Amino acid sequence: MVRFAIGDCLRDGLSPLLLGGDHSLSYATAWAARECVGTLAVVHADAHHDSYQVPYLSNYSFAYHAGRDFGHQWHGVGWRHEPDQLRSRRLEYDVRGPSWLSFDFDYFDPEIFPAVRFPVPGPGGTPEDLDATIDRMKGPLLGVDLLEWMPAPGAENSDLVMRTVVRALEAVLR
Numbered sequence: 001m002v003r004f005a006i007g008d009c010l011r012d013g014l015s016p017l018l019l020g021g022d023h024s025l026s027y028a029t030a031w032a033a034r035e036c037v038g039t040l041a042v043v044h045a046d047a048h049h050d051s052y053q054v055p056y057l058s059n060y061s062f063a064y065h066a067g068r069d070f071g072h073q074w075h076g077v078g079w080r081h082e083p084d085q086l087r088s089r090r091l092e093y094d095v096r097g098p099s100w101l102s103f104d105f106d107y108f109d110p111e112i113f114p115a116v117r118f119p120v121p122g123p124g125g126t127p128e129d130l131d132a133t134i135d136r137m138k139g140p141l142l143g144v145d146l147l148e149w150m151p152a153p154g155a156e157n158s159d160l161v162m163r164t165v166v167r168a169l170e171a172v173l174r
Helices: 002-011 024-037 064-069 127-135 157-172
Strands: 017-019 043-047 073-077 099-104 141-147
Touching: 002 024, 002 141, 017 157, 024 064, 024 099, 024 141, 043 127, 064 073, 099 157, 127 157, 141 157
Parallel strands: 017 141, 043 073, 043 099, 099 141
Antiparallel strands: none
16 A cells, blocks of 8 residues: 555655654555656665565565665665664765655664664764755655654653654755
């Protein structure tokens, strides 16, 4: 269902924004993008690399499967789950051409945003790091998925969620 809905949006010239769920949804967005526009750059902002080479699709293997199956260029930022997979908290180069932002809220440092399913000790990304990353995406941003946050009643971090959603909307509308 997600694949077809995203495909319909892309074919109609719309920029989809997915809110909620986990990165297994990102596989469907990668599939739809491949069918509609060909290969593109995926900027994957996350505390985890999500590229375990296992035979089944999950939120921990979607990057491996999407890269293998669709040939998208993968650009990871914020990875800190495993020492041999560390990535800078922001893009340090320009990404040109059509792109997609796949954002996991555990990218943020748990000191400023603890409401995630699988927190990873910092130092994690900051809102300023995310802004700098988006600013390095120079081609059209075709869509965004904002995933893996666990809203809690009375949580102090609702402002950061809204700021991130607004920043993603600004980026796709530029």
